[in-house]
Amino acid sequence: MNSINKNSQEFSEGVTNWYLLNGRESLPWRRNVSGYKVWISEIMLQQTQVKTVIPFYKKFIKKYPNLESISSATEDDILALWSGLGFYRRAKNIYKSKEIIKKEYKNRFPRKFNELMLLPGIGRSTAGAIMSIAYKKSYPILDANVKRVISRYEKIDMSDKDVMKKLWMLSEFLTPINNIFEYTQGIMDLGATVCISRSPNCIQCPLNQSCKSAYETFDINKKIKKEKSKKKIYFTLAHSKKSFLLFKKNDKTFWESLWIPYDNQNLKKSNIFKEPYKSEVKNLNHALSHVDLDITIEIFDYKKPFKIETNLEHQWINKNQIDKFGLPKPIKSIIENYV
Ligand code: SF4
Numbered sequence: 313m314n315s316i317n318k319n320s321q322e323f324s325e326g327v328t329n330w331y332l333l334n335g336r337e338s339l340p341w342r343r344n345v346s347g348y349k350v351w352i353s354e355i356m357l358q359q360t361q362v363k364t365v366i367p368f369y370k371k372f373i374k375k376y377p378n379l380e381s382i383s384s385a386t387e388d389d390i391l392a393l394w395s396g397l398g399f400y401r402r403a404k405n406i407y408k409s410k411e412i413i414k415k416e417y418k419n420r421f422p423r424k425f426n427e428l429m430l431l432p433g434i435g436r437s438t439a440g441a442i443m444s445i446a447y448k449k450s451y452p453i454l455d456a457n458v459k460r461v462i463s464r465y466e467k468i469d470m471s472d473k474d475v476m477k478k479l480w481m482l483s484e485f486l487t488p489i490n491n492i493f494e495y496t497q498g499i500m501d502l503g504a505t506v507c508i509s510r511s512p513n514c515i516q517c518p519l520n521q522s523c524k525s526a527y528e529t530f531d532i533n534k535k536i537k538k539e540k541s542k543k544k545i546y547f548t549l550a551h552s553k554k555s556f557l558l559f560k561k562n563d564k565t566f567w568e569s570l571w572i573p574y575d576n577q578n579l580k581k582s583n584i585f586k587e588p589y590k591s592e593v594k595n596l597n598h599a600l601s602h603v604d605l606d607i608t609i610e611i612f613d614y615k616k617p618f619k620i621e622t623n624l625e626h627q628w629i630n631k632n633q634i635d636k637f638g639l640p641k642p643i644k645s646i647i648e649n650y651v
Pocket residue numbers: 461464465506507508512513514517518519520523524525526527
């Protein structure tokens with residue numbers, strides 16, 4: 313690492329003052345702030361963009377505005393609200409965490425950094441965001457936006473094997489004691505709206521006098537894109553009188569714990585279905601972060617629902633009730649549009 317800018321105050325004051333004039337104060341999780349609400353928003357914002365998160369966050373908080381209201385929710389209740397947001401492990405972690413909070417903290421949201429770090433799905437940066445935004449305690453964060461700002465500010469070599477250690481040290485050094493609420497949200501917003509990945513708007517940046525990368529161009533195409541794998545899936549979806557036979561997915565590959573049609577696993581025809589009176593086949597593609605799914609769904613229509621012999625968790629779910637279950641977006645869409 314080059315010698316670092318000595319003046320952390322100049323950095324933090326620049327960010328804080330910029331936030332007071334330009335921060336995204338209208339974001340829904342910035343109103344009536346609480347540890348619980350910062351937690352839900354930070355978990356949703358892991359790996360997902362702000363504009364995608366906003367409607368999901370509003371719906372979630374409308375149903376569960378605080379710990380008390382979520383304390384009796386089932387994992388399915390939480391997965392149902394997460395349906396379409398992706399990375400469903402996050403919803404499962406919220407369920408696990410709220411159960412721990414109920415048992416070990418008398419249903420009061422933890423206020424200590426070390427307690428937060430013990431909850432599933434909360435790492436150092438998320439715990440730091442909760443401590444600084446909800447409790448106004450000085451803790452550094454290092455989400456994707458913050459990484460970009462401080463790595464450019466100090467011109468850090470991102471291919472260095474110790475890069476994360478260096479970035480955490482820098483984030484710690486640059487994080488102020490005072491005005492931590494404004495600083496933390498300011499550095500997140502600066503990364504999201506000014507120091508953006510493709511063409512940073514350095515002219516508008518409060519750090520442009522001391523930033524070691526100011527006015528440089530960044531060729532983000534240089535990054536070698538990882539080739540995504542492809543997976544073919546063959547589902548059978550039984551339907552009768554607006555009810556659909558769905559199975560709870562119990563492997564950890566993707567869509568864990570969501571309700572899906574019967575998975576025929578590489579075209580092995582299942583023998584659990586009787587002959588339908590009508591059938592049709594639908595094909596669709598769905599991109600996940602690490603794999604592209606090529607899905608074939610055979611829809612079987614029956615006069616009435618029937619029992620099947622299997623040890624897989626399953627149930628007939630009425631179309632009007634599917635909002636109460638966690639379903640992957642493409643499956644939900646097929647059911648909603650099936651007539
Ligand atoms: S001056 Fe430019 S590169 Fe440096 S932090 Fe600001 S926007 Fe990013």
